Amino acid sequence: MHFDAESLTPLYQQIADAFADGILSGAFAEETQIPSTTQVAREYQLNPATVLKGMNILVDNGLIEKRRGLGMFVTPGAQAQLVRQSKDLFYSEQVTALVTQARALHISKTELLTAIEKGYAK
Amino acid sequence: MTELKVTNVAKHFGRKNVLNGINVTFTDGQIYGLLGRNGVGKSTLLRLINNRLLADRGQITLDGASVVDNEAAQNRIFLMSAEMLYPAEQKVSWVFKITKQLYGGFDDALAAHLVSVFHVDTTSRLSRLSTGYKTLVKLIVALCVPCDFVLLDEPVLGLDAPNRHLFYQELMATFTDRPRTFVIATHLIEEISQLVNQVVVIERGVVTLDQDADELRQRGKMITGPAATVRDWLADVKVLRTTALGGMLAAYTLDAPLEKPLPAGVTMEAMNLQQLFIELTREEEGSHES
Known part of the structure; x- marks a missing residue:
């Protein structure tokens, strides 16, 4: 994990994204405990309030849950939920960006589709 | 408290x-x-x-x-x-x-x-x-x-x-x-x-x-692009400083008008706390006391 105070993305969002990536990749498996606020704050020299704010985004999204006296755990179904969300995001953002950029470079729809097929052929 | x-x-x-x-x-x-x-x-x-x-x-x-x-x-x-x-x-x-x-x-x-x-x-x-x-x-x-x-x-x-x-x-x-x-x-x-x-x-x-x-980190932005476009986009807000490189202008501001879409050819980057501090506390030319 790496956190960049200079990024346009707020630090707490970066923390949420990093944990979401960990859940998506399976590094933080469902029903297992994720590192505590203290551990993350200490390891990455981040203000614990910032770390907590990031984790709360995941709590609000239902990806992690607090178990009293035990810590934060990845919820069952969190990975599948993230895959769904990432797919939606891929269509709504990356594909749109790709098309916009292709238009700016005067790449036609047919050319773009050919390029995507070539990409799959590799 | x-x-x-x-x-x-x-x-x-x-x-x-x-x-x-x-x-x-x-x-x-x-x-x-x-x-x-x-x-x-x-x-x-x-x-x-x-x-x-x-x-x-x-x-x-x-x-x-x-x-x-x-x-x-x-x-x-x-x-x-x-x-x-x-x-x-x-x-x-x-x-x-x-x-x-x-x-x-x-x-x-x-x-x-x-x-x-x-x-x-x-x-x-x-x-x-x-x-x-x-x-x-x-x-x-x-x-x-x-x-x-x-x-x-x-x-x-x-x-x-x-x-x-x-x-x-x-x-x-x-x-x-x-x-x-x-x-x-x-x-x-x-x-x-x-x-x-x-x-x-x-x-x-x-x-x-x-x-x-x-909040402060989110406010500080550096806007770079063709001078006229950058000036136009930032016309209504306070700009801390600008630096020009040929026709390219970089403008530092805490009040980027994020409600308006970023014009084509213009990029927006974050300012880190140190850059913010430098721009905020920069003395006016000639007014720096020794």
Whole structure:
């Protein structure tokens, strides 16, 4: 994990994204405990309030849950939920960006589709 | 809620007015970054709070009671400053012991941990310590006192990069274990930018900025692109500074009009805390006093 105070993305969002990536990749498996606020704050020299704010985004999204006296755990179904969300995001953002950029470079729809097929052929 | 409140505080030295009506409130469980150019009076403010100096006017109160000549209040405030206030012939272990007596408490377990992390020889006399180790001893004391308000004036003076890194880690660990207020005055802004949650800037003797660090980081933007387009997009907001490179213009602002779409060919980047500080406290051309 790496956190960049200079990024346009707020630090707490970066923390949420990093944990979401960990859940998506399976590094933080469902029903297992994720590192505590203290551990993350200490390891990455981040203000614990910032770390907590990031984790709360995941709590609000239902990806992690607090178990009293035990810590934060990845919820069952969190990975599948993230895959769904990432797919939606891929269509709504990356594909749109790709098309916009292709238009700016005067790449036609047919050319773009050919390029995507070539990409799959590799 | 516990709060340390500075109201309209002024202080002059000779004919120079250093502080000119400072207003700031430090609340519990926060880490403040106290920033300001050289000679702006950061240390003076901290020394006033710790009763090492007396203000010309204004008030400094802890939970409503003046901190001046108030032993109970001062027992809750600790200032780590550049001076070494302990006799040079004493040993490190004596410093820990005397601190415990003075403040009525000392986190021995944490001290032992920090001594081992930083490889401090507690049997060494203070006079034999290097600059870096003198700083480390003072830092250990600052983290182990039972005070609610810990003021750190240039806390990493003389520390090498690995020790600074370790110190920031230990600071975050002890802060999480026992939340209290830290006020950190430093010039190494980049290093503390993700530790602090509130930023206070002093300029010309007054507080000119007092803001949540996350919000501040989100506000600072650098907009780059064709000069006319950038100027047009930023027409209605305050621009801190612009730099031109041929037809390209880079503009720094805290008030980017994010409600308008970013024009084609224009990019927006974040400003880090250090860049923000430089732009905010930049003296007007020719007005810089020597």
